[in-house]
Amino acid sequence: METPTQFENTTPYRANLGNGAELFLPPWFAPRAGRYDLIVHFHGLGKLQESNLEHTKLDAAVVSVNHGVGTDAYGNAFKDPRAFADLVAAAEEEIDKSTRAHGAKLGRIALSAWSAGFVSISKILNDPVNVERIDAVLLADGFFTSFIDEKKHRMNVTPLEKFARIADSASRDEKLFAITHSSIPTSGYPSVTETVAKLLEMTGSAKIPLDTTGPGPMHALYGVDQGSFHVKGYEGVLAGDHIRQITSMGETLWPYLKTRWDRPRLDAAK
Numbered sequence: 001m002e003t004p005t006q007f008e009n010t011t012p013y014r015a016n017l018g019n020g021a022e023l024f025l026p027p028w029f030a031p032r033a034g035r036y037d038l039i040v041h042f043h044g045l046g047k048l049q050e051s052n053l054e055h056t057k058l059d060a061a062v063v064s065v066n067h068g069v070g071t072d073a074y075g076n077a078f079k080d081p082r083a084f085a086d087l088v089a090a091a092e093e094e095i096d097k098s099t100r101a102h103g104a105k106l107g108r109i110a111l112s113a114w115s116a117g118f119v120s121i122s123k124i125l126n127d128p129v130n131v132e133r134i135d136a137v138l139l140a141d142g143f144f145t146s147f148i149d150e151k152k153h154r155m156n157v158t159p160l161e162k163f164a165r166i167a168d169s170a171s172r173d174e175k176l177f178a179i180t181h182s183s184i185p186t187s188g189y190p191s192v193t194e195t196v197a198k199l200l201e202m203t204g205s206a207k208i209p210l211d212t213t214g215p216g217p218m219h220a221l222y223g224v225d226q227g228s229f230h231v232k233g234y235e236g237v238l239a240g241d242h243i244r245q246i247t248s249m250g251e252t253l254w255p256y257l258k259t260r261w262d263r264p265r266l267d268a269a270k
Contacts, residue, residue, distance in 0.1 A: 013098045017063065017090045019077070022046045024062045025095070026053055030103030036061060037261055038091060039110045042074060042117025043067075043142070044246045049112075055250030056258045060110075062083050071116045071144075072159075078123035084130055110136035110176070110257055114246035118142030125162050136176035136260065137166060138253040141245035143179055143195050148189075155190050155198055164202040170229035171203070177229050178256045182236040182245060183221070196231060200224060204233070213249040218244055230256055 003029050013025035024046060037060040041049050046064035053062055065087070067073035078084055088109070111121045111134055118139055124130050125137075143163075146152040163177075165168070170177035181192040190198070200207065207222040210232070218241075224231040232252065234241070245252075 010100075013100060014046075015094045015098070017087070017094060019065075019087075020067050020125060021063055021065045021087060021090070023091055023094050024050055024053070024064070025098060025100050026050070026062075026082065028057065028059060029100055030059060030062060031101055034104050035107030036095070036104050037108045038088070038106060038246060039112055039257070040065065040091075041112040042114075042120040042224070044114045044117070048246055048249075049262040051247070052165050052250030052254055056254045058254060058261070060261070061091065061095055065117070065120065067120075069116065071119045074116050075123055078120050078223065079127075081127045084124045084127070087119075097140045101269075103254050108261060109133060110138060112138040112140075112249070112253070113142050114140045114249070115142045115242065117267075118144060121269070122159060122162075125166070130161070131166070134175070136257055137163075137178075138176075138249070138257065139179045140249050141181050141184075141192055141242055143181065143192050143199070145190055145195050145198070147190065150188070154193070157198060158200065160195070160199055160228045163199060167199065167203045167205070169231045171205075171227040173227045173229065176256055176260050178253050179254045180233045180234065180245060180248075181232075181255060182228040184242060193233065196233065200231065203229075205229070208233075215248040216244065218248060218252075228256070228260065 010027050015023045039060050042065045049062050049064050067077055092106050113121050124267045145159050146156045148156050166177050169175045185191050205224050210220040210223050212220045219235040221233045
């Protein structure tokens with residue numbers, strides 16, 4: 001019989017890490033076996049990540065990183081290969097200062113992003129050291145590339161190759177990689193729908209048609225589930241449809257992470 005997870009009854013902990021980053025520890029944050037887990041989310045108010053964390057009851061620290069609404073700032077912030085390591089180190093230092101870690105050390109790391117925040121993740125994953133360190137990648141309506149020839153609709157697949165490798169690792173359960181997207185069209189660069197379709201082509205992943213509704217009014221069109229590689233495409237071409245992609249992450253994407261990160265704890269309890 002599985003032992004129910006026990007959450008510590010304490011208060012949330014919040015801290016500003018500088019450079020657009022803020023740390024949040026939920027009331028139930030409780031390191032296990034000398035380790036704690038960390039989610040680093042790019043683009044979206046911290047209170048949205050707090051809400052999604054509340055929905056899933058993920059036992060993890062969350063860092064929310066915000067650099068405005070455009071993509072350039074998210075890319076520039078992580079051009080330096082040391083930038084991500086510095087951010088993680090700042091989070092570790094603050095978690096130690098919180099007195100909530102009880103001497104525990106950082107365990108697994110997940111990268112999460114909505115919309116323009118994808119660009120930060122793409123930069124971070126250019127470093128093989130980071131790729132090795134990251135256990136999960138979660139993308140909500142943010143997965144882009146450029147055109148080599150817009151008139152002929154030829155996409156630049158080179159930036160997608162690292163994600164294809166991560167998808168292959170996820171299909172073998174070595175990592176978690178999950179994407180959700182709306183159907184919003186774009187001009188001047190491939191839409192998320194088109195870019196995800198190219199990734200599925202590169203990985204030989206077949207879409208399964210869906211006709212389901214939820215969370216809320218979100219209507220799913222197709223899904224892909226191969227090991228720990230998950231994709232779900234939704235209807236919606238309006239700003240509200242785009243925003244629902246982040247506000248629903250606690251129901252669409254982060255549950256995959258909870259299942260993955262809870263598994264060792266359940267196994268250890270048997």
